[in-house]
Amino acid sequence: MAAAQPIKVVALCGSLRRASYNRGLVRAATEICNESIKDVQIEYVDISPLPFLNTDLEVNGTYPPEVEGFRQKIRQADSIFFAAPENNYSVSAPLKNAIDWASRPPNVWADKAAAVVTAGGGSPRAQYHLRQIGVFLDLHFINKPEFFLNAFQPPQKFDSDGNLxxxxxxxxxxxxxxxxxxxxxxxxxxxE
Incomplete structure (x- = not known):
C-alpha cells in the first residue's frame, strides 16, 4: 500500500524584515512539522520579489515570471499558512499585494484551507481583515485555535534573530x- 501524499502547505509572511517575529513564527511552524507532524510539509515562499499589482503587466493572459512562479506555488499547495503582521488595522501591503496577484483570473486561492498567526502587539485586527478577504477568495480559514502572540509582553518570546x-x-x-x-x-x- 502506497504511503499517503504529504500535505503541502505554503507559508507566507507579510513582513519583509529578515528577523521579524512573524517570520520567526513561520520558521517555528516549519520546525514543528519536521519534528512532530511528519505528513505536513511547509514551504516558505518569499513574496518580496513580486512587483506591485499592475494589470498592465498582464500580457495576453500571462503574468510576469515571478508572479507566475508564485501563483504556481499557491495552485500546487493544499493549504496556506499566513503570518500576518498588522499595519494600520489591516494586513501589510506586501501581503495584500501577494493576495491580489494570486486572485487574478483564475483565482488560485479557491477551495484551500488556511491558518493565520500574528506576532507583535497581539492585536487581532489584521487576522480578522484577512479572514474577510478570504471570504471573497473562497479561502477557508480554520476557526480554532486562534493564534495571537504579544511579542512585547514578558516572558521573552523571541531571541535577537527573531526565532521563537x-x-x-x-x-x-x-x-x-x-x-x-x-x-x-x-x-x-x-x-484522518
Whole structure:
C-alpha cells in the first residue's frame, strides 16, 4: 500500500524584515512539522520579489515570471499558512499585494484551507481583515485555535534573530498546525 501524499502547505509572511517575529513564527511552524507532524510539509515562499499589482503587466493572459512562479506555488499547495503582521488595522501591503496577484483570473486561492498567526502587539485586527478577504477568495480559514502572540509582553518570546523560543507559544502553534492538518484533510474529503 502506497504511503499517503504529504500535505503541502505554503507559508507566507507579510513582513519583509529578515528577523521579524512573524517570520520567526513561520520558521517555528516549519520546525514543528519536521519534528512532530511528519505528513505536513511547509514551504516558505518569499513574496518580496513580486512587483506591485499592475494589470498592465498582464500580457495576453500571462503574468510576469515571478508572479507566475508564485501563483504556481499557491495552485500546487493544499493549504496556506499566513503570518500576518498588522499595519494600520489591516494586513501589510506586501501581503495584500501577494493576495491580489494570486486572485487574478483564475483565482488560485479557491477551495484551500488556511491558518493565520500574528506576532507583535497581539492585536487581532489584521487576522480578522484577512479572514474577510478570504471570504471573497473562497479561502477557508480554520476557526480554532486562534493564534495571537504579544511579542512585547514578558516572558521573552523571541531571541535577537527573531526565532521563537517560548515553549508555551510553540505548543499553541503546534495545536494550530494540527487543526490546519485536520481541516485540510476534511476539505479534501479524506478521513484522518
Amino acid at each position: 523560543i517560548d515553549a508555551d507559544s510553540k505548543e499553541r502553534l503546534k495545536q494550530l498546525l494540527f487543526s490546519l492538518r485536520a481541516f485540510t484533510l476534511r476539505l479534501q474529503g479524506k478521513a
